[in-house]
Amino acid sequence: MTTTQTGPPRPPRRLAGLAMALTGAFLLLCCTGGSGAFLLSELQEELDNPVASTFGCGEDGPVEFRDELPRIGPYGDAQMRNAATIIRVGAEMKIPPRGWVIAIATAMQESSLSNLPHLGARNDHDSVGLFQQRPSQGWGTPAQLQDPAYSSRKFYEKLKTIPGWQTSTVTRAAQRVQISAYPDAYAKHERLATEIVNALTNGAARAVGGGGEELRCARAGEIAASGWTAPIPGGVGSGFRTAQRPSHNGVDIAAPKGTLIRAAATGRVLVSTCDEDRRGRHSCNVDGFPGKGGCGWFVDIKHAGNVITRYCHLVRKPRVNVDDMVQAGEVIGEVGSSGNSSGPHLHFEVHLNGDRSSRGAIDPAPFMRDRGAPLRGVG
DSSP states (O other): OOOOOOSSOOOOHHHHHHHHHTHHHHGGGTTTOOTHHHHHHHHGGGSOOHHHHHTOOSTTOSOOOOSSOOOBTTBOHHHHHHHHHHHHHHHHTTOOHHHHHHHHHHHHHHHTTOOOOOOGGGSSTTOBTTTTBOGGGTSOOHHHHTSHHHHHHHHHHHHTTSTTGGGSOHHHHHHHHHOOSOGGGSGGGHHHHHHHHHHHHTSGGGEEEETTEEEEEOOTTOOOTTSOOOSSSSEEOSOTTOSSOTTOOSEEEEOOTTOEEEOSSSEEEEEEEEOOOTTSOOOTTSOOOTTSOSOSEEEEEEEGGGEEEEEEEESSSOSOOTTOEEOTTOEEEEBBOOSSOSSOEEEEEEESTTOOSGGGEEOHHHHHHHTTOOOEEOO
């Protein structure tokens, strides 16, 4: 199996060497499961966290103000400077990085990260500043609310009063602070807000901790500040659209039958069903075999930003139903070998733009790594 290096630098030589030593095991995992999976599981604790070795997880703290800040998406120097202020105030108040993501996503929706004055007839009531807070609602004077540090502090003070905000969706947390007429509008900014936090903090949106606790990279089963977590522990065996399997639209993570599968992020269940095999027979309650066709028992979940994750080959009917709202880390089923499979494993896919077809599929490995929820292995 060959892999193409993309994105960040390669991990340290020791980690790379250990990965090469496991190549024989990886070759056994290509939609087959099998004993090779367990070799990787046994050695997993010896692997360095690949996020720490390539990105960092905020250990260096928020960025210091520089002459030029990176441009991300449509946001230039002035807006990124405001984002840096939001992060700096959050760090001073010992708000964990999840709060920074929520605050920046909120300011992206309210003002496009611009410190807006009163806009006269175009104004939403008397709203001003980064968060469009209203003097008439007790947030402060107009002059105070046009101070990015002051308005950020007021946002965080209200956020801290919301029970469970750290495990909340951006939509729920932001709406509880802002009481917006468009409560669902915040979610679409979460992906770019996460990218901004990572760019300005050496990867703090990939971290857990904060609030007085030292930041560190999320471990298996923990939810990073980005709101994402790996669906199961274990390493990637068969990768995304490899030369051997160009139509493989996800990655395979081998694990013992019955291993709990968790939602990778908060979202709504789109599909929870048995995928028919190519002969039209429902046979998901028995183990599959290569060439049988189908995902077996599987689940699709839609997340913020029109991201969809797919979980295939479950051992039995999923624990969730269509239209259920699930939280990041919530158990949705167990690893099995239903459908096109010859051994227990999770086939995991990520799709963008709400497109459940192969056209929307992207490589889950770098996507999850960027969110501090790496799928360990060579995927």
